[in-house]
Amino acid sequence: MAVTHALPPAPPLQRPRVLMVASGFASAAALMLFGGLLGIYLTRRAELLQAGDTWLPEGVTIPLQQPNVMLFTLLASAITMQWAVYAVARDDRVNTYIALGLTFVFGIAYVNMQSYLYTLMKFDVIANQQAVLVYTITGAHLAMLVAAMIFTAVMAFRALGGRETSRQHDGVSAAALFWHAMVVxxxxxWYAIYITK
Incomplete structure (x- = not known):
């Protein structure tokens, strides 16, 4: 008489990584946008300097302390965002929430410092094209940061609701991908506008 054995259960289906792919495309599009804007900025700056003029108008200064603090704030936020990915991949809920919360706080600190920097620069948008370019590029980056913060907040609520687990944590990973693209x-x-001036 033949002995039959039950087959093992099928492995759980892995969801397609649609959110990661979409986040990758959004990150690439945002980086291409900044590449184009910075290309226009650097071209206009080179043309003005070749004509013998100065790039910044008389009386306008761009301090370096605030952009440097903003850079280090975003670098720290990239570390905390990666910490969140690491923690959620190991089902470490407490560290996931702490890391996502710290990342959000770093984002708010960046917004605060950027708004303070705008008050220090005192560019006249109507009088010169330099102000239009600087405010367009930095404003677009501020919009990207706000989008990254909203994305991170949504993924934090998903993690809080138990939708992000060690087996399926694409949401936090996708938010981290977009966040890292924003930091880059x-x-x-930072180098093109604030350092080279």
Whole structure:
């Protein structure tokens, strides 16, 4: 008489990583946007300098302390965002919430410092094209940061509700991908706008 054995259960289906792919495309599009804006900025700056003029108008200064603090704040936020990915992949709920909360606080600190920097620069938007370019690029980056903060907040609520687990944590990973792209975009514009002036 033949002995039959029950087959083991099928492995659980892995969801497609749609959110990661979409976040990758959004990150690439945002980086291309900043590449185009910075290309226009650097071209206009080179043309003005070749004509013998100065890039910044008379009486306008861009301090370096605030952009440097903003850069280090975003670098610290990239570390805490990666900490959140690490923690959620190991079902460490407490560290996930702490890391996502700290990342959000770093984002708010960046917004605060950027608004303070705008009050210090005192560019006249109507009088010169330099102000339009600087405010367009930095404003676009501020919008990208706010979008990254909203994305992170949504994924934090999903984690709080138990939807982000060690087996399926694409949401936090996708938010981290977009967050890191935003940090890279700022590092590039920090050098192009604030350092080279």
């Amino acid at each position: 975009a700022y590092a590039i514009l």
